[in-house]
Amino acid sequence: MTFLRVVWLVMRKDLLVELRSREILYTTVFFAVSCVLVFAFGFVREGQPMGDVGAGILWIAVAFSGTLALGRAFERERQSETLRALLLAPVDRPALYVAKLLGVMTLMAAVQVVIVPLVALFFQAPLFEHFLMLAALLFAGTVGFTAVGTMFAAMLSRARSRDVLLPVLLYPITVPVIIAGVRGTAALLQAEPDPAAARAWLSLLVSFDVVFITLALWTFEPVMTD
Amino acid sequence: MPRIFLPLTLLVAAMFAYAPIMIAGAPIESTMFLVQKIFYFHVPSWFVMFSGAFLCAGASVRYLAKGSREADHYAVTGAELAVVFGLIGLITGPLWARKAWGVWWEWDVKLTLALVVWLTFVAYMLLRRYGGPGSEKLAAGVGIFGAANIPFVYYSVNWWRTIHPKTTVVPTLGPGMRGTFWFCVLAFMLLMVLIVAARVRLERQRALVDELYLNLED
Numbered sequence: 001m002t003f004l005r006v007v008w009l010v011m012r013k014d015l016l017v018e019l020r021s022r023e024i025l026y027t028t029v030f031f032a033v034s035c036v037l038v039f040a041f042g043f044v045r046e047g048q049p050m051g052d053v054g055a056g057i058l059w060i061a062v063a064f065s066g067t068l069a070l071g072r073a074f075e076r077e078r079q080s081e082t083l084r085a086l087l088l089a090p091v092d093r094p095a096l097y098v099a100k101l102l103g104v105m106t107l108m109a110a111v112q113v114v115i116v117p118l119v120a121l122f123f124q125a126p127l128f129e130h131f132l133m134l135a136a137l138l139f140a141g142t143v144g145f146t147a148v149g150t151m152f153a154a155m156l157s158r159a160r161s162r163d164v165l166l167p168v169l170l171y172p173i174t175v176p177v178i179i180a181g182v183r184g185t186a187a188l189l190q191a192e193p194d195p196a197a198a199r200a201w202l203s204l205l206v207s208f209d210v211v212f213i214t215l216a217l218w219t220f221e222p223v224m225t226d
Numbered sequence: 227m228p229r230i231f232l233p234l235t236l237l238v239a240a241m242f243a244y245a246p247i248m249i250a251g252a253p254i255e256s257t258m259f260l261v262q263k264i265f266y267f268h269v270p271s272w273f274v275m276f277s278g279a280f281l282c283a284g285a286s287v288r289y290l291a292k293g294s295r296e297a298d299h300y301a302v303t304g305a306e307l308a309v310v311f312g313l314i315g316l317i318t319g320p321l322w323a324r325k326a327w328g329v330w331w332e333w334d335v336k337l338t339l340a341l342v343v344w345l346t347f348v349a350y351m352l353l354r355r356y357g358g359p360g361s362e363k364l365a366a367g368v369g370i371f372g373a374a375n376i377p378f379v380y381y382s383v384n385w386w387r388t389i390h391p392k393t394t395v396v397p398t399l400g401p402g403m404r405g406t407f408w409f410c411v412l413a414f415m416l417l418m419v420l421i422v423a424a425r426v427r428l429e430r431q432r433a434l435v436d437e438l439y440l441n442l443e444d
Binding site: 168 | 290291293342345346349350352353356357358360361363364366367368370371372374375378379381382383385386
């Protein structure tokens with residue numbers, strides 16, 4: 001089987017299972033919404049949001065709900081003992097990684113469709129004025145975050161105390177993604193938008209994506225072998 | 227025990243005993259006065275921390291590529307050194323910052339980078355400690371990712387900082403200070419070599435004991 005066909009089949013399987021129960025989708029979306037709400041209580045004073053908190057809250061909600069989705073995506077494989085079956089299949093291991101990555105990214109895109117308008121609404125943030133740039137930042141940031149996250153979640157699916165270890169490992173490594181995402185988005189939201197700064201942050205995100213996807217494709221095979 | 231071990235221990239002990247004398251004799255810095263002396267131990271600890279991080283990453287690459295147990299011993303040693311010496315740096319840094327800049331913490335690029343790298347290797351140790359069997363391989367992945375992350379954290383924090391007013395504080399070293407500084411760096415690096423040798427030996431013996439137990443049970 002070709003690489004792309006394996007990617008397509010595994011991803012289709014994951015999305016089909018998810019579409020039947022919609023468990024991860026619903027729980028993650030509502031988790032992200034509650035996240036935004038909790039931050040609203042922290043950073044809205046006398047009816048006015050403080051400074052440019054909108055960008056930060058958007059990215060924190062993305063990171064937190066992403067962690068949840070990553071954990072659940074592999075928990076499902078573990079509970080039904082299908083991870084071993086997947087790993088035993090005579091296909092390229094990196095194809096499994098890419099399939100999982102795309103699956104989680106699809107879920108996170110669905111979450112973002114809900115929380116971007118919500119942040120715009122709650123924090124009076126003009127998120128839609130530079131929509132294409134924002135979409136590019138969110139896409140590149142999500143790729144970077146899930147590239148590292150899928151790798152770690154896959155590794156941890158066999159480890160003890162995996163629920164706590166996933167964020168503990170994931171957040172220090174994704175610090176550049178969060179900084180670049182937040183600052184890039186904030187550059188678009190300020191009184192005089194600065195698309196040049198946003199582009200600079202976008203290029204940082206893209207190089208992060210390239211480096212970490214390459215690394216993950218290389219390390220996935222040896223790390224997932226017993 | 228390698229024959230080099232004892233002379234090396236004596237040398238490192240002598241160097242650390244002599245270091246305070248050299249530091250006391252170094253010229254007093256013109257703006258920060260006596261406080262600046264912490265620099266002679268603070269910066270070398272960062273040197274050891276980053277060397278430990280890169281040792282861990284390099285050994286992890288070797289462990290994943292070749293599967294050699296020996297490389298894994300080096301990886302865990304590197305990570306432990308990064309955590310311990312990072313902690314020394316994170317304690318001496320704010321002490322110095324309080325006196326020199328008037329604040330305990332500054333979101334300076336070097337400080338933030340060090341904190342993020344330190345957190346990564348604390349996470350590495352947590353994974354090894356609580357990840358259960360087979361976590362060495364997973365930890366190797368974390369070590370590699372953590373080291374690859376260093377330039378990205380550096381650039382992102384640097385750009386993030388430049389949006390705000392910048393405080394340049396890194397002192398230019400006077401001629402009398404340079405010698406003392408490099409002497410301390412050398413002492414710390416030799417101490418690192420010593421610790422690596424001892425720690426890897428311990429890890430090797432531990433693996434040997436495990437193997438013997440397994441053979442006994444068979």
